[in-house]
Amino acid sequence: MPSVDDIRTALARVIDPELRASIVELGMVRSIDAHENGVVDVTVSLTTPGCPIRNHFQTSVVKEAKTVEGVTHVNVTFDVLSDTEKQGLQQKLGRSGGLPSGALAQVANVICVGSGKGGVGKSSVTANLAAALTAEGKKVGVLDADVWGYSIPRMFGLGGQRPPVSATRKILPLEAGGVKVMSIGFFVEEDSAVVWRGPMLHKALTQFLEDVDWGELDYLLVDLPPGTGDVSMTLAQLLPQAQFLIVTTPQATAQKVARRAAEMATKVNLEIGGIVENMSGFATPTGERYAIFGEGGGQELADELDVPLFGKVPLTMPLREQADAGVPLVATDPDDPAAQAIRSVARGIIAITPTQPIALQMAPEEPAATLPIVESKPKPKGMSLPMA
Template sequence: MSIEKKITAELLRIKFPGSDISFIKEKSIKKLEVNDTAINIDIELNFAAKKKSLMIQGLITDVVSQISAIKINISLTFNVKSHKVQQGLTPLKGVKNIIAIASGKGGVGKSTTAVNLSLALLSEGARVGILDADIYGPSQPKMLGISQEKPTSKDGKSMEPLIAHGIQVMSIGFLVDQETPMVWRGPMVTSTLEQLLKETKWDDLDYLIIDLPPGTGDIQLTLAQKIPVTGAIIVTTPQDIALLDARKGLKMFEKVNVPIVGIVENMSTHICSNCGHEEHIFGEGGGLQMSKDYDVDLLGSLPLDITIREQLDNGIPTVVSGKNDKITKIYSDIAVKTSLKIAALNEDSANKFPKIVIERN
């Protein structure tokens, strides 16, 4: 076996730390050149992990150095690909992947998770947008500090997304008065959401995060069937009642053949603001047990910390506030795991084949 084949075989076996995913595929290796003085490797990964670049290069170097002692030059790039959506739906223009953030019930921190995950993906080098689909209680404008702004239209047909902290944003909250209750029936809600989704001019997004309304009723099921979703994340707390509803949310996505990327357990512990003591006031291990029961990943567990709430109230989410490195790291780890799981799904090949036209002469 040639040295190139040996190196390739070993690269394909590397597991991403903390997972069982072999993250380097054969098509990821764009160049593998061995000469008398050096081994030159160009690798393009299909997930977002810019902040992990040095760690990944270290993994590759460790593997290759066991095969040859000569100098190793590694060029590492990241290029997120588009992945398959539900049968009968096509990916949205300007968006490679849609990730739905859902919860079986309200009050578990779904919107908090959605906005911080979006910003964490951005920090890993991805182009990210967020659609606030919680029609009855839109919170993203406030959380992102842009509640007084309004979207504009350059062509009179589509809306330009607003930009906050580097991510593209759209919400019904921009279009109605903050104190106006949305007294709408299901069909009107789904119609409005589809309009917001399709008539927003998303600009070349790797990921569009959709903050769905809480619950698992007709509205949520209809949205899950009509939106071309790549994968879904379920947010829950460790509390038994919240877990019961979270399980319903997970089963809802399974019914419409949307892959479950994983579970995020929010409010896993309470951190005392005076002494720093942690305790499991909502129960312990619920998210982990749910992940085992349904054979999905627990992407991460977040504490109930007053600083998360304070930062969101001020329109500066934790990930960009620079004031809580511990929690920011948890969100960053969730973002990388999410991107890695999405990358492991089947890629969308619809646009790779030429259009075939049959004519009768």
């Protein structure tokens, strides 16, 4: 009859690809039963019922167990670690945390930052607004949903890094300046093009909301791509309690395009929280101001929609420089005119939003196969976020 100890030693060679440790060391081997006819029954405990690398464990356990003398056949069954066992696993890995039921259960406010057109500085506003809210003592996260023009990682100095995965198989956001950050840019080669299909887009955004351990947040800022396409509609479906913050420039043309984004928000029942007028004149280092993009577009849009104009953010040289440097201007020079304006925006948002979690409910979605969600170059086809 095969030796149980020998089988356990063999199974120590089965590595969890995400936690990067042996399933024996992790305590995932629930039981091993060896029979005189050479049949072995192994029970493996998973961290989640729908673990997508279950087949990896199935194949690897059979392969390694069969290397033991006398083993003729291997049956593999699965169960799920209890909450207490998961906590013990987290301690063993030196990781803390873990989500309650519902990935956004501890998030008080979700604010989608959007614009009708590109080039209005929406991502810069998002990054600096996150820093400003953090400076006000708030817990803040940023989800970079601009999958085609992801720039948030660079603005927070996080380019080239990859988020870790917790013992409960949740992605842990990277942090910069106290802000939790998640972006598709963490999962593709820097500057590579991301090619999306509609179902992939929906599934990816769902994963960024459900499978990321956001923890307790006062604000989750979602940096939308420009326009009124799939991302905005998907997020409206998934997060019906979110508010929409529209970024525009003073230019009449930009204001009219932003009006279309507002119309989209209304059609999908997203509440419009207010307007931010960005590039509201160029402020020189000597204090002079030039209305390069005209005047009044932000206020006109706010009046038309009957929502507040939270602030008029001037374009300054340090604002651009700090975006490239990877540290939001608000954190490095809070006295800069642009930083002061954004801090005013943050205080306005705080004034109209609740301070306690509102138990955001993810809207149900159609059953879908586990990702791949991304096809990109030079990454090989079939790439997926590291969910398990």
